[in-house]
Amino acid sequence: xNKDEERQRNQSDGWSxxxxxxxxxxxxxxALEADELLAVETYLRGDAAMRARADELTASMHGLAxxxxxxxxxPELSAQILARVGAQTPPLTAPASAASKLTRPTAxxxxxxxxxxxxxxxxxxxxxxxxxxxxxxxxxxxxLLFTGLYMVQLQGRIGxxxxxxxxxxxxxxxxxxxxxQIEEVNALLQEQIRGQNAQLASLTSADLVLALAGxxxxxxxxxxFSLTADQATLVASNLPPIGEDQTYELWLIPDGGAPAPAGxxxxxxxxxxxxxITVPLRSGEFALVGLSIEPAxxxxxxxxxxxxxxx
Amino acid sequence: MPSSVxxxxxQSDELLxxxxxxxxxxxxxxxxxxxxxxxxxxILQIVKDRAGADEVLQEAxxxxxxxxxxxxxxxxxxxxxxxIARNRSLDYLRRQKARPQTTGDGxxxxxxxxxxxxxxxxxxxxxxxxxxHIRAALAQIPSDQMTPLQMAYFDGKTQQQIAQExxxxxxxxxxxxxxxxxxxxxxxRAQGYP
Numbered sequence: 001x002n003k004d005e006e007r008q009r010n011q012s013d014g015w016s017x018x019x020x021x022x023x024x025x026x027x028x029x030x031a032l033e034a035d036e037l038l039a040v041e042t043y044l045r046g047d048a049a050m051r052a053r054a055d056e057l058t059a060s061m062h063g064l065a066x067x068x069x070x071x072x073x074x075p076e077l078s079a080q081i082l083a084r085v086g087a088q089t090p091p092l093t094a095p096a097s098a099a100s101k102l103t104r105p106t107a108x109x110x111x112x113x114x115x116x117x118x119x120x121x122x123x124x125x126x127x128x129x130x131x132x133x134x135x136x137x138x139x140x141x142x143x144l145l146f147t148g149l150y151m152v153q154l155q156g157r158i159g160x161x162x163x164x165x166x167x168x169x170x171x172x173x174x175x176x177x178x179x180x181q182i183e184e185v186n187a188l189l190q191e192q193i194r195g196q197n198a199q200l201a202s203l204t205s206a207d208l209v210l211a212l213a214g215x216x217x218x219x220x221x222x223x224x225f226s227l228t229a230d231q232a233t234l235v236a237s238n239l240p241p242i243g244e245d246q247t248y249e250l251w252l253i254p255d256g257g258a259p260a261p262a263g264x265x266x267x268x269x270x271x272x273x274x275x276x277i278t279v280p281l282r283s284g285e286f287a288l289v290g291l292s293i294e295p296a297x298x299x300x301x302x303x304x305x306x307x308x309x310x311x
Numbered sequence: 312m313p314s315s316v317x318x319x320x321x322q323s324d325e326l327l328x329x330x331x332x333x334x335x336x337x338x339x340x341x342x343x344x345x346x347x348x349x350x351x352x353x354i355l356q357i358v359k360d361r362a363g364a365d366e367v368l369q370e371a372x373x374x375x376x377x378x379x380x381x382x383x384x385x386x387x388x389x390x391x392x393x394x395i396a397r398n399r400s401l402d403y404l405r406r407q408k409a410r411p412q413t414t415g416d417g418x419x420x421x422x423x424x425x426x427x428x429x430x431x432x433x434x435x436x437x438x439x440x441x442x443x444h445i446r447a448a449l450a451q452i453p454s455d456q457m458t459p460l461q462m463a464y465f466d467g468k469t470q471q472q473i474a475q476e477x478x479x480x481x482x483x484x485x486x487x488x489x490x491x492x493x494x495x496x497x498x499x500r501a502q503g504y505p
Contacts, residue, residue, distance in 0.1 A: 025489040030401075031463040031470045059390035060496035062397070064464045066445040067457070068356040070348035077365050081372045082343060086336050 015039065020050065028057040195274070206233075207283040212291070212310035214238070223308045225289045232262070232279045234291070237272045240307055242293055249294040251302060252279060253311070255287035264298045265291070287311050324388035332379035339376060346389060347372070349442065350396045356465050357400035358407075367403050371396040401467040448498035456491030459484050 015023075020043050026032050027040045044051040073081075206226035212234075214221030223236035234250065242248065247266065251259035263277040288311035293304040324345070330338035350371060355364045374395050382391050449457070459477065462468045468476070474484045 022485070022489065025492040026463075026470050026485060028492065029460070029463040029488060031468065031473070031488060033469055033471065055386050057492055057496065058394065059387045060499055061460075061464065061492060062387075062390040062393035063445045063448065063495050063499050064460060065349055065353040065393050065397075066442050067449050067461065068352045068465075070442065071352040071355055072348050073351045073368055074365070077368065078343070078347065081347075081369055082340055084369075084373065085334075085339055085376050 015043065017047070017050070020044075020047075021053070024050070024054050024057055028054055028061050210289050210310050212236070212289060212308040215306050215309055217305035218307035221307050223291070223310070225310065227279065227283050230278050230280075230282060231276065233274065233276045234265070235272065235274050236291065236308060239273065239291075240293070242267050245296045246293055246304075247296050247298060248307075249292055249298050249302070250275075250277065250279070251290040251292065251306075252281045252286035253288035253290055254281075254285065259290060259302055260286070261298060261300060264294075325382075325384065328375075328379050328382050328388040328391070331376060332382070334376075339372075342375070342392075343372060346392065350393065353393065353465075354396055354400045357397065357467070358403050360407075363403050363407065364400075367396070367399045370399045374399070397464070404467060444502040445499065448495065448502055451498055452491055452494055456487045456494065459487045460491045460495070463488065 020040055023032065023036065023040055027037065030037065032040065044054060206228045208225075208227040210225040212223035212225055218238070218240045220238040221236065221240070222238065223234060226233045232250075239248070247264045249264055250262040252262045253259045260280060262279040262281070263275075265273075265275045265277070268274075288309065290302070290306050291308040292302045292306045294302070295304070324342070327338045327342045331342060347368070351364060351368050354367045354371070355361070358364050358367060371392070375392055382388060452460070459473045462473045462476070463470075470481055470484045470488065474481045477484070
């Protein structure tokens, strides 16, 4: 026993070449137990001649397939199997009319057939007899394929357009919402402009305009008092805040006389406040204008701190 | 004459398989036309269930399409394909055994199934050339050798299982398998098949 045989023997549970050869029929049939199959397989990896012998037996074994009848697969099964690879040839069980849809044989098989006298003639006749309907079948299939592809393309195009339309609708809705906000802001600005125009008009057409200054109790405060007939407008800024139980009260002070209460002014948010009120005196009937902080409900005479004063 | 015809047929199958490896759909269709019927008969014999046979036939031909380039030229293309079909069938049987048993609605009577065979002229020619020769060879194998061969080939039984079922020794089964297969090989070669 040489070294190679000894090595293979070790890999094959100690079987000799002759023993493995005797097992080849059962190996080809896969009639060995799993461990035996593995051992023979392992042995054959190192013995090309024995592998070739196993292949020969395997090929012969498949002659057994012919010991059972040939059975035509169902037409729909054949169609599925051929369609899976895109083959156009009809199934084995197709009737003559359907069989006429056969595509031409490959160059390989056509040459092969031409080289056979009897077989080639028989198949050639069969092919020619079905050529016209085969062409129609191919054309119909091509038309169907083209139509199908075109429909797929159209579907894709419609899908794209629907996506674009949907995006456009969403964008339009966003723009409409933005426009509503802009209109609201615009209305507010217009209101402010109208207020400022009214103030400007009252100032330019007023009978009296007085600048008011903050006192020691409100050194940062300031204001402007205008009067047209009995309608007065007071614009004030940086007034000291007041409590819920307090109010601002406007005073018209005659030269040398007691301050006359001219109206209660509620607190306003922000640095600047604007009031328009009807006052009891007209221009020329007072010399000074003052604003004080009073208890809620006001006072007949100033009691709290005077925060604005001018004249 | 049978020998030369047979040689050309084997060559043609191999050419077809080479073309299939290049994804030639026509070659695939022609191979299907030639051999689907016998392959389906083989599969039905093993799985004994119409739905299962349909599944296995699809798997086998898909494997043929996907792995044609793995065919080694030294052997028979048809044997290579039948090996695929048989292996897939036995795999199917093993999967079925692993599943809960159901009623045999899909069971098929092979004789009935064979009655529906309709062949195109092309497939008829090929089958008449091949199957008649091989069946003639099979008929010459003694039944005591053919029975264990068929039990192994179609039922996937091991030598041990065959011996138990037939009530003979393991050595007898080994001997019958070897003699039967070698005789089949000799007869096929005499008919011109490798």
